[in-house]
Amino acid sequence: MQLVTFQESSELGEPGFDPYGNSGAPNPPGFGSDNVGEPPDRPWFGRPYTAPKDPPSGSIPNRLFGSNSSTRFSDLLRFAETPRLQYAWIPDSRGAQDLAQQEIDFSVVFAFPNFLNTERPIYVAPSFGLNLLQGAGSVGLPNQVYSGVLELQWQTDPQERFNVDLGLGIGVHSDFKSLTGDSIRLTGHALFNLAINEDTTFRGGVVYYDRLDLKMLPAIGLLWHPHPEARIDLFFPRPRISQYFTTINNYDAWWYYGAEYGGGSWTMQQDGGGKTQTDINDIRLTTGFEFGLAEQLRQGEHIGFIEAGLVFNRKVVFRDTPQKNFDPGTTIMLRAGIGY
Numbered sequence: 659m660q661l662v663t664f665q666e667s668s669e670l671g672e673p674g675f676d677p678y679g680n681s682g683a684p685n686p687p688g689f690g691s692d693n694v695g696e697p698p699d700r701p702w703f704g705r706p707y708t709a710p711k712d713p714p715s716g717s718i719p720n721r722l723f724g725s726n727s728s729t730r731f732s733d734l735l736r737f738a739e740t741p742r743l744q745y746a747w748i749p750d751s752r753g754a755q756d757l758a759q760q761e762i763d764f765s766v767v768f769a770f771p772n773f774l775n776t777e778r779p780i781y782v783a784p785s786f787g788l789n790l791l792q793g794a795g796s797v798g799l800p801n802q803v804y805s806g807v808l809e810l811q812w813q814t815d816p817q818e819r820f821n822v823d824l825g826l827g828i829g830v831h832s833d834f835k836s837l838t839g840d841s842i843r844l845t846g847h848a849l850f851n852l853a854i855n856e857d858t859t860f861r862g863g864v865v866y867y868d869r870l871d872l873k874m875l876p877a878i879g880l881l882w883h884p885h886p887e888a889r890i891d892l893f894f895p896r897p898r899i900s901q902y903f904t905t906i907n908n909y910d911a912w913w914y915y916g917a918e919y920g921g922g923s924w925t926m927q928q929d930g931g932g933k934t935q936t937d938i939n940d941i942r943l944t945t946g947f948e949f950g951l952a953e954q955l956r957q958g959e960h961i962g963f964i965e966a967g968l969v970f971n972r973k974v975v976f977r978d979t980p981q982k983n984f985d986p987g988t989t990i991m992l993r994a995g996i997g998y
Contacts, residue, residue: 737768737769737770737771738766738767738768739766739767739768739769740766740767740996740997741764741765741766741997742763742764742765742766742767742783742785742995742996742997742998743762743763743764743995743996743997743998744761744762744763744764744993744994744995744996744998745760745761745762745763745993745994745995746759746760746761746991746992746993747759747760747991747992747993748760748761748969748989748990748991749989749990750792750793750986750987750989751986751987751988751989752987753986753987755797755984755986756793756986756987757791757792757793757797757799757938757972757974757986758791758792758793758989759789759790759791759792759938760789760790760792761787761788761789761790761993762787762788762789762790763785763786763787763788763998764785764786764787765783765784765785765786765809766783766784767781767782767783767997768781768782768783769781770782773812776814777815778812778813778814778815779812780810780811780812781809781810781811781812782808782809782810783808783809783810783811784806784807784808784809785805785806785807785808785809786804786805786806786807787804787805787806787807787922788802788803788804788805789802789803789804789805789922789924789938790802791803797974797982797984798928798929798930798982799926799928799936799974800833800835800926800927802833803831803832803833803922803924803926804831804832804833804834804924805829805830805831805922805924806829806830807827807828807829807830807845808827808828808829809825809826809827810825810826810827811823811824811825811826812824812825816851819852819853820850820851820852820853821850821851822848822849822850822851823847823848823849823850823851823863824846824847824848824849825846825847825848826844826845826846827844827845827846828842828844829842829843829845830842831843831922831923831924831925832924832925832926833924833925833926833927835927835933836925836926836927836933836934837925838925838933838935840925840935840977841924841925841935843868843923844866844868845866845867845868846865846866847863847864847865847866847877848863848864849861849862849863849864849877850862850863851881857882857883857884858880858881858882858883859880859881859882860879860880861877861878861879861880861881861893862876862877862878862879863876863877863878864876864877865877865895867919867923868923869921869922869923869937869939870923870935870936870937870975870977871937871939871973871975872919872937872939875894875895875919876894877893877894877895878893878894879891879892879893879894879897880892880893881893883956886956887901887902888900888901888902889901889912889955889956889958891958895918895919896916896917896918896919897916897917898914898915898916898917898958899914899915899916900912900913900914900915900948900955900958901913901914902955903947906949908951909949909950909951909961910949910950910951910952910955911947911948911949912947912948912955912960913945913946913947914944914945914946914947914948914965915943915944915945916943916944916945917941917942917943917944918941918942918944919939919940919941919942920939920940920941920942920969921937921938921939921940921972922937922938923935923936923937923938924936924938928976928979932978932979934976934977934978934979935976935977935978936974936975936976936977937973937974937975938972938973938974939971939972939973939974939975940969940970940971940972940973941969941970941971942967942968942969942991943967943968943970944965944966944967944991944993945965945966945967946963946964946965946966946967946993947963947964947965948960948962948963949961949962949963950962961996961997962994962995962996962997963993963994963995963998964993964994965992965993965994966990966991966992966993967990967991967992967993968988968989968990968991969988969989969990969991970988972985972986972987972988972989973985973986974986
């Protein structure tokens with residue numbers, strides 16, 4: 659996750675552990691001399707060969723984030739990273755039953771190291787979303803809906819030939835006038851990456867949306883780096899092709915093309931007072947520029963972006979009154995973000 663650390667400067671104290679410390683284990687044997695041979699190639703499982711480490715004190719971790727973790731709030735702030743902010747503007751297409759949207763998303767990511775003694779961090783991101791719906795009154799929708807979500811993500815070592823990426827989101831999605839059991843939704847993904855060679859990776863898994871019209875999709879594709887300044891991610895349901903454009907000071911700018919499923923699902927109060935879960939779904943084709951350090955961009959990460967796109971196949975779906983479903987017209991989108 660491409661974020662920069664922020665901290666409160668006072669009263670935080672020193673960390674309760676040294677993440678870069680070494681237990682004093684002996685140095686590894688030298689390869690390539692005395693007929694020992696070359697070091698082993700990139701392994702299928704486990705970490706590449708490095709200096710040995712002291713064994714863990716027990717087979718079952720006694721705390722969630724390692725034995726030196728602390729539950730004090732001041733220590734919790736140490737793991738906070740730069741806030742993320744994203745804004746999208748989607749005008750209506752001037753149809754008889756149409757819909758304009760403004761999407762605002764804000765979150766802060768906490769990176770907790772050594773989750774369950776795996777030596778890999780778990781990312782925890784409380785997030786808040788506001789979706790403004792202009793023209794919605796003519797079709798019985800509220801003027802705004804909200805999302806409050808707690809997102810979790812954990813990945814095994816991406817340097818391994820085979821690694822796993824898991825994500826889970828637990829959230830409340832509503833206009834806050836119609837809170838029901840349908841307001842609580844689970845979203846997430848379970849993906850694996852298998853490196854075929856240094857430049858090509860096969861990816862697969864599932865993405866779970868938990869909407870009325872879109873519960874779950876298979877995820878499959880290939881990630882290919884034809885050279886260090888290009889990244890071709892032919893990955894359904896979110897393909898993306900990016901290419902180096904220029905360098906400004908210490909930051910690179912890459913241009914890209916991409917596609918994605920957009921929208922969401924909320925419980926809403928309709929004009930007649932009824933409460934129902936409602937999907938707003940669409941497909942988005944985007945092009946724009948992303949900014950970040952060179953290594954970030956090669957890995958598909960960035961510090962910020964700005965883009966324009968085409969939004970089509972738009973559908974508004976009601977759980978309890980499907981006869982009121984309608985399709986807003988095709989329109990454009992402008993979107994920018996910091997940290998996303």
